Structure formats: structure tokens, C-alpha cells
Amino acid sequence: MANNPVALITGASRGIGRGIALELAKVGYDLIVNFAGNADGARATAVECVAVAQAAGKSIRAEICQGDVGKATDRERLITFTREQVARLDLLVNNAGITSIGRADLLDATEENFDRLMAVNLKGPYFLSQLAAKWMIKLTNSQTSTLQTIPGGYRPKIIFISSISGYAVSTNRGDYCMAKAALGMMTKLYATRLADHGINVFEVCPGLIASDMTAPVKEKYDRLIADGLSPIRRWGTPEDVGRAVTAIALDYLPFSTGETINVDGGFHVRRL
Ligand SMILES: NC(=O)c1ccc[n+]([C@@H]2O[C@H](COP(=O)([O-])OP(=O)(O)OC[C@H]3O[C@@H](n4cnc5c(N)ncnc54)[C@H](OP(=O)(O)O)[C@@H]3O)[C@@H](O)[C@H]2O)c1
Known part of the structure; x- marks a missing residue:
């Protein structure tokens, strides 16, 4: 079993997931870097994570694992891979997601695209968290586990990466908005169910956040940000999100659960 705590991050080959992986590497987490199709990106993330950890005086492992979170067999494989490689799981970050396919107007949206988005952005995190939670509960209960010797105890956590689109309407991304809104309830459901297990x-x-996902709409948002869309007038970075995740990973919020951490430059603040 790994001596370092272990994080499984879905969609960590680029963008926000990669930013989360790099920040967790710096504080000594071993990492399972999941990707859908971009193996080169995942390998680059893993290599970079080991390097930034080393520069911070930490020795970590970073393994890559292909898996489409929208497919049940792939979700099983991700957990099995983690069990076989490092035998423990301290943090699941449900980050993988896709934007609305074709960004079609609400009146033109297709069922096929809706089903695909819901499989990846909603069903994926729901059932991957179910698998992870069952394993975390087993690890928590295992008396023989070396996990019991961890100072402060084994304190596993689950994170859902949602979006301001969960409450801010975009009529050309209805499926995306609804899936992200549902992650808020998913957080509360799992928080309630898992609290007695210390998760x-x-x-x-x-x-x-500047990433491949927002690259096609960069110019539009450059203008809106300059005009004060959020009180902090800049794009967010994957590192911004990674640092928030790291605060949770380091257990700096031990008496909080079911909580939403906004990483949005203050966008959520209603203003007159
Ligand atoms: N960027 C933003 O402004 C923003 C804002 C709010 C929330 N978010 C959310 O943050 C998350 C990451 O967004 P991002 O901007 O980093 O996106 P991105 O740059 O498009 O990267 C998406 C990542 O998810 C992976 N992925 C896609 N479909 C997958 C699947 N079916 N199974 C497993 N992995 C899959 C990709 O893997 P491959 O490289 O292998 O394709 C990639 O690593 C998403 O959930 C997104 O909705 C983003």
C-alpha cells in the first residue's frame, strides 16, 4: 500500500484536472491521472507531477489510466486499477466533463447529444463516487490497515467539480447547465450519506477558467471580464482550482461537508 495519500482525478490529461494534479503533487499526493483519449497529455501530466513534487522535496508516484467515466465498465476499471497500483484512495476528484455538444439552442437540442453529456457529466460522477465511497468505507473499517497509523486518521474525501453554469443560464447549453446544477444536489446527497463514515x-x-473548453469562446469572455463580469477581473486558471482542491485535501475544512467552494473571482456575488 502507498505511504502517500492517493488522489484519483478524472480528466487530468489537460485543463483543470491537470492543474489539480500538479497542486496535489506539490503536497505529496500519489496520483491516478485519468484520461479519455489523450494518452500523451496524461503521460505529460504524470511526468510533470513527479517533477514538481521533487522540486517541493516530495517523492510521489503518478500513474495514468484510460477510462471513459460515462461507461460503467471503465469506471470499474479505474477503481480496480487504483486498488492494484496503490491499494488506497484518499481523494476522488470528479473533474472530467464535456461541454454541450454543438452548443445547440434549447429548441434545437438533440436527445443523442443530451444522453452523451448526461452520461459523462452526471451519471459518471454519481456512479464513480458510489464505487469509491464503498471502497473508502471498507478502508475506514479495516482494522489491519496501515491506514490506521496515519496521524489524524484516514480521512477520505470526495469532490465534485461543478460550474457557475449550474445556476447561470446559457440557452445554448441547457444539458450542461442542468448536469452541473445536479452536481450541487449530488454533493449534498453524498455528504449526508457518508458523514457517519468520516468522509x-x-x-x-x-x-x-482558461482551458481547451473555453478556448472557442475566449474573445467573448475577454470582453465580458474586462467589463466587470466578476469582481476580480481576470480569467481563472487551473492552478486556482487546484489550490482550492488542495486546501480540502490537506483537511483544512474538517468540520465542513456538503459545502460549495466558489473559485470564480466573485462571479456568484449578486451586485446592484
Ligand atoms: N473551463 C472552465 O471555464 C470551466 C468552468 C467551470 C467548470 N468546468 C468544469 O471543469 C471540468 C474540467 O474542465 P476543463 O475546462 O479542464 O475541460 P477540458 O480542457 O476540455 O478538459 C477535459 C478533461 O476531461 C477529460 N474527459 C473528457 N471526457 C471524458 C470522459 N468521458 N471520461 C474521462 N475523461 C474525460 C479530458 O480527457 P482527454 O484529454 O483524454 O480528452 C480532459 O482531461 C469539467 O467538468 C468542466 O465542466 C470548467
């Missing part, structure tokens, strides 16, 4: 659950809600 804290959080929603991390990013605003506009």
Missing part, C-alpha cells in the same frame, strides 16, 4: 464531500464551483 467529507465538497462541490468546487469554478467560474471562467
Whole structure:
């Protein structure tokens, strides 16, 4: 079993997931870097994580694992891979997600695209968290486990990466908005169900973050940000989200669960 705590991050080959992996590496987490199709990106994330950890005086492992979170067999494989490689799981970060396919107007949206988005952005985190939670509960209960010797105890956590789109309407991304809104309830459900097992659950809600996902709408949002869309007038970075996740991972919020951490430059603040 790994001596370091272990984080499984879905969709960590690029963007926000990669930013989360790099920040967790710096504080000594071993990492399972999941990806859907971009193996080169995942390998690059893993290599970089080991390097930034080393620069911070930590020795970590980072393994890559292909898996489409929208498919049940792939979700099983991700957990099995983690069990076989490092035999423990301290943090699941449900980050993988896709934007609305084709960004079609509400009146033109197709069922096929709706089903695909819901499989990846909603069903994926729901059932991957179910698998992870069952394993975390087993690890918590295992008397022989070396986990019992961890100072402060084994304190596993689950994080859902939602979005400001969970409450801010975009009529050309209805499926995306609804899936992200549902992650807020998913956080509360798992937080309530898992509290007695000592597993804290959080929603991390990013605003506009510079990544491949937002690259096609960069110019539109450059203008809106300059005009004061959020009180902090800049794009967010994957590192911004990674640092919020790391605060949770380091157990700096031990008496909080079912909580939403906004990483959005203050976008959520209603203003007159
Ligand atoms: N960027 C933003 O402004 C923003 C704001 C709020 C919330 N978010 C959310 O943050 C998360 C990450 O967004 P991002 O901007 O980093 O996106 P991104 O740059 O498009 O990266 C998406 C990541 O998810 C992976 N992925 C896609 N479909 C997958 C699947 N079916 N199974 C497993 N992995 C899959 C990709 O893997 P491959 O490289 O292998 O394709 C990639 O690593 C998403 O849930 C997104 O909704 C983003």
C-alpha cells in the first residue's frame, strides 16, 4: 500500500484536472491521472507531477489510466486499477466533463447529444463516487490497515467539480447547465450519506477558467471580464482550482461537508 495519500482525478490529461494534479503533487499526493483519449497529455501530466513534487522535496508516484467515466465498465476499471497500483484512495476528484455538444439552442437540442453529456457529466460522477465511497468505507473499517497509523486518521474525501453554469443560464447549453446544477444536489446527497463514515464531500464551483473548453469562446469572455463580469477581473486558471482542491485535501475544512467552494473571482456575488 502507498505511504502517500492517493488522489484519483478524472480528466487530468489537460485543463483543470491537470492543474489539480500538479497542486496535489506539490503536497505529496500519489496520483491516478485519468484520461479519455489523450494518452500523451496524461503521460505529460504524470511526468510533470513527479517533477514538481521533487522540486517541493516530495517523492510521489503518478500513474495514468484510460477510462471513459460515462461507461460503467471503465469506471470499474479505474477503481480496480487504483486498488492494484496503490491499494488506497484518499481523494476522488470528479473533474472530467464535456461541454454541450454543438452548443445547440434549447429548441434545437438533440436527445443523442443530451444522453452523451448526461452520461459523462452526471451519471459518471454519481456512479464513480458510489464505487469509491464503498471502497473508502471498507478502508475506514479495516482494522489491519496501515491506514490506521496515519496521524489524524484516514480521512477520505470526495469532490465534485461543478460550474457557475449550474445556476447561470446559457440557452445554448441547457444539458450542461442542468448536469452541473445536479452536481450541487449530488454533493449534498453524498455528504449526508457518508458523514457517519468520516468522509467529507465538497462541490468546487469554478467560474471562467482558461482551458481547451473555453478556448472557442475566449474573445467573448475577454470582453465580458474586462467589463466587470466578476469582481476580480481576470480569467481563472487551473492552478486556482487546484489550490482550492488542495486546501480540502490537506483537511483544512474538517468540520465542513456538503459545502460549495466558489473559485470564480466573485462571479456568484449578486451586485446592484
Ligand atoms: N473551463 C472552465 O471555464 C470551466 C468552468 C467551470 C467548470 N468546468 C468544469 O471543469 C471540468 C474540467 O474542465 P476543463 O475546462 O479542464 O475541460 P477540458 O480542457 O476540455 O478538459 C477535459 C478533461 O476531461 C477529460 N474527459 C473528457 N471526457 C471524458 C470522459 N468521458 N471520461 C474521462 N475523461 C474525460 C479530458 O480527457 P482527454 O484529454 O483524454 O480528452 C480532459 O482531461 C469539467 O467538468 C468542466 O465542466 C470548467
